[in-house]
Amino acid sequence: MTPAFADPAARRRWDAYFAEVGRMLARAGSETAELRGELEAHVAESMVAGSGGSELERLDLALSRLGEPAHYLRPLIADQLIERGTRSYSPSTIARGLSHSVLAGSRRTAIALGFGLGYLLLAIFAGMAILKPLWGEHVGLFRNADGTVSAGIVVRSAGSQELLGWWSIPIALLLTGLLYIALTMGLRVLRHRR
Template sequence: MTPAFTDPAARRRWDAYFSEVDRLLARADADVAEMRGDLEAHVVDSMAAASGGNEGERLDVALSRLGRPIDYLRPLLADEMIERGTRTYSPITIARGLSYAIMAGSRRAVIGLAFGLGYLLLAIFTGMALLKPLWGEHVGVFRHPDGTVSAGIVAQSDGARELLGWWSIPIALLLAALLYVALTKGLRTIRQRR
């Protein structure tokens, strides 16, 4: 829906603006054609509504009203990626959506960091389950001689008694699965409230 510009400077400005839009959309694996088409239509409508001036001035006004692509695309891409990730249970898509949400603003950053920490805890449980057979004397739940208890991947386990043994593998996997489902459903619930 690119307008036929008579001013080459306006054409260059249009191309530069939408090449940045394309770059941001391509990194996010978003539906580039649909989102770009919507943005182009919005800019063309805004140019048509502007009064006076040549097409370069009207384009500058329309683009300044819209703002920098990174400022308004981050929240949109975060929402789209989190939506897609919660439908497909894809951890990579969810992580990318959370990273965009963190960069998008304060409320989104708090929510993104909270869920990011939850997914980090999930990765720790999964790591425990995978490392137990390889590094069993340092993975599990330990009671130290002084009475303290430590859990996870522990560097200093000398003299400590391992409480769960091989049961730490299924327990860690069960906790990881439950946490993954809970976090993903939580993200879906937050998305539906908006």
């Protein structure tokens, strides 16, 4: 709901602000038109309730109360993307949601980094399963000559004993699946707890 502005400067300010809102909401995907409409209605009502001053002054006051779009939209976009990603189990949607969470604040950053590391571990397990047939002497669980154990994709495996052999493929796939489900369900639980 765009008000009819008499002042062209107020109209330009409105258009610039809601163009930024539109750019941010476009990154989120669906359900953006409703949120944008609510924001426009809120600003228009705040302008009407404002006392005195020109249109531009009342608009600036209303927009300053609302704040910069990045400050209040990033958490909303992150929540929406994470919720959509946990319903669909879409890695790209979850990754986009986590990136918006990282940009939204310190608590969210810590949570997003924790889940991001979990998804990185998941990618390593998937990489192990894919690379084992191609680069078998460097992928798996190894006992080194000095008694230490190395797991994953290892560059120097000469002189090491491979402990799992081809069993590393189904184990890596099982760990990938279980970790993906656990992380995605953890995001869903965390999302509903707030």
